[in-house]
Amino acid sequence: MASKKLMIIDGNSLIHRAFYALPPLKTKEGIVTNAVYGFLNMYYKVVEEYRPTHIGIVFDKKGLTFRHKEYEDYKAGRAKMPDELSLQFPLLKEILGYMNVKKLEIEGFEADDIAGTMASLGEREGYEVVLVSGDRDYLQLVDENTCVVLTKKGISDTEVYNVEKVADEYELTPEQLIDLKGLMGDSSDNIPGVPGVGPKTGIKLLKEYGSVENLYSEIENMKKGSLKNKLELYRNQAYMSKMLARIVRNVPVETELDELKLSEPNLEELSEMYDKLEFRSLLEKIGGKSSAEEVMALAEKVEFKIISGKKELKGCLDSLKKGFYFKFAYEEVGGKKEILGISLVSDDKSYFYVDLVEGELDETSFFESFKPVAESKDIDKYGYDIKEEVISCLMHGVNLEGISYDAIIGMYLIDPSEGSYSAKGISREYLNEDILEIKDLVGTGKNKKSLKDIELEERAEFFVKEIKVISDTRSKIESTISEREMDELFYEVELPLATVLGDMQYRGFKVDIEELERLRVDLDGKLEKLVSEIYEMAEGEFNINSPKQLSEILFEKLGLTPGKKTKTGYSTNAEVLEKLKGEHEIVSKILDYRQLSKLKSTYIDGMESVVDSRTHKVHSNFNQTITSTGRISSTEPNLQNIPIRTEEGRKIRKLFTSKSPEYKLVDADYSQIELRVLAHISDDEKLKEAFFENTDIHSKTASEVFGVPLGSVTSELRGKAKAVNFGIVYGISDYGLSRDLNIPRKEAKEYIDNYFKNYPKVKEYMDSIVKSGKKKGYVETILNRRRYIPELSSRNFNIRGFGERIAMNTPIQGSAADIIKVAMIEVYRKLKEKNMKSRLILQVHDELIVEAHVDEVEDVKKLLSETMENAVKLGVPLKVDMEVGDNWYETK
Known part of the structure; x- marks a missing residue:
């Protein structure tokens, strides 16, 4: 094996692959970094794996090459590089400079030619050569001394090609x-x-x-x-x-191979750049502040006391009478969360770890002692994802009161697009320090250890360090919230909401197991019939779920008109099939089959894995800090995404029932809340008038837009007006509306123009909010919830248009989310204050469901109506529609 190894990386190929493989990552300043981040991760991966002694990155030089002179149409028709990608090239090249990695580009030649030339030079001088690219053209360069590492899917999957591999795959020589x-x-x-x-x-x-x-x-x-x-x-x-x-292999390269020798990076400049671009994980790779050694050194500075006895626990809890920070240390065992310990920080900055594994304390004895402290409204509790503590307390008969701060919620309000708010991320952001993550402690994959296998001192140190971060950053996070005038939103809405969501999650929603089995049998029968009919029409059996086989049946055997072509053949996605419905009856059958298959797999088969076998309840996880608009989301199962457009989909709601014959479900649904919010925000008189007069808004819009008397509005016209109304809320384009209504684009534009002509202040609002968003960088809801929109400053037309739609919609959808959150908190509080047996168990966008005792149904209906309609005062009245039933299906 050669002692010298030359690696040449195709810069253009890898940065393109990274750009399209990763989502549009951005810094807080709005710098798009996904292509650079992905490239660098691939770079570090291949360098670590192949250990080159010499390395160079080849790039295309802007302008025509010798190939264009030979063939004028060479590479003609290629789409223009997106601005978001082209702007990252100089950024990458600057970083490579700090890394002391040589960049090679020559006018008139492509990166492939430079790579081929350098490979030849390396071979002649006895180097082992490794070429890294996503371009299969490089395979022609393979020989006994040169291999090609070909990037495949995403940015992590690669495949090595040598002479044998090329022969196996192509039956040809390179x-x-x-x-x-x-x-x-x-x-x-x-x-x-x-x-x-x-x-x-x-x-x-x-x-x-x-x-x-x-x-x-x-x-x-x-x-x-x-x-x-x-x-x-x-x-x-x-x-x-x-x-x-x-590929030309004799390009006039002036670089000597010695110049490509791998050398140490300029760490100071590189660290500053990675910090600026928020590449935290890459900082660790170069031994920056995030190295594990320094992390451990930081953790060692914390002095704390381990509590393992009842007497010690009492003394610890007695010191928490003013307020404290706390977090339970969880480990999932057999699908259930087990509490291994509790990290605590008192107001006087004393640190404790209550161990429930090795001493005389367990969960039962801990909660017996913790209950008076937890239920005291006079003792402030500060936490991190405190909803989980609410649920754990409820499971032990404890009502957690006095919640005054939650770091995750605070971070979410400051930057709702982040998506994840780890203690490590908070520490980096506000303390410029690093802490370990749980995976650093227990490992991952098959080598993952149980937390119980970690030494008590080390385990305690980890969780104490985590809660210390929450303690040390609270004042900074609260100051930012206050500066942005979100105090009311944080302290009066989001913090109390954590308790409400925890209570809903703990209580769960009863599933009718007999109905589940009935629906399974029904769907199985319908699917079996559909499969038989499809096979008969296709004149043979095939895998209906295989796009390739389905494509062959539809476009080759039956001769239907093919649509867009993919790498594996003609597309058979829903959009294509919808257009083909008129050509053959089999298409409608296939669409029906897909719809019923999805219903069965997701909501029938999938329900079994999430239903508690003992109580027959599902305990959906209500997520408070996921969506950028402020809406609550639901997972495992997702109760907010149950289909309602088809009868088969609506029947899924029959599964969800009241817990016993003594209870009913009361469903209260805001009527057209987003349109009411639009009327309030835009202050459009005509739009407001419809809500004050209690006129059907879609019929009124149809009358205005299509120029017909209100009494002459047909159901078809009303349907079109409804699409326009909701389309306007979401900033729809004429193209989007034309697709939704299956009408010409010109006609869709007329609808939108007529809408704005009749509701001029809505148009003024749309224009002004986009202008304001571009100026400020964010938009706000009626409770000052912010959403930052860096897309508004993009040079790319499509991305900028997406940003404009976000700007138009977020204040509307976000304000609707604010309103229902306020209503939820009040409904929960009043049910408790009145000591009622009824409880709030579900929220779905604009809808609340209360499991009401039969003796309290009328009182619950009144409470819901009054509370929801007066949750927030708007310039138009809020209206609630109410239904009662034994299951969710009956209430809709």
């Missing part, structure tokens, strides 16, 4: 791949090749003739037919295509 491309062409580079010659034919020809030149020298002896005719007709094109496909 050199013959140039001939293959000469024959079959390459649409991505607009290399024409010979029309009609694909991979299969091309490989067959080269296995017989060896090369393009040999093929044409013997073409006279080839059997007559269409293939021979095409080859003869496009002879010159084949030669030219081979020339274009060949």
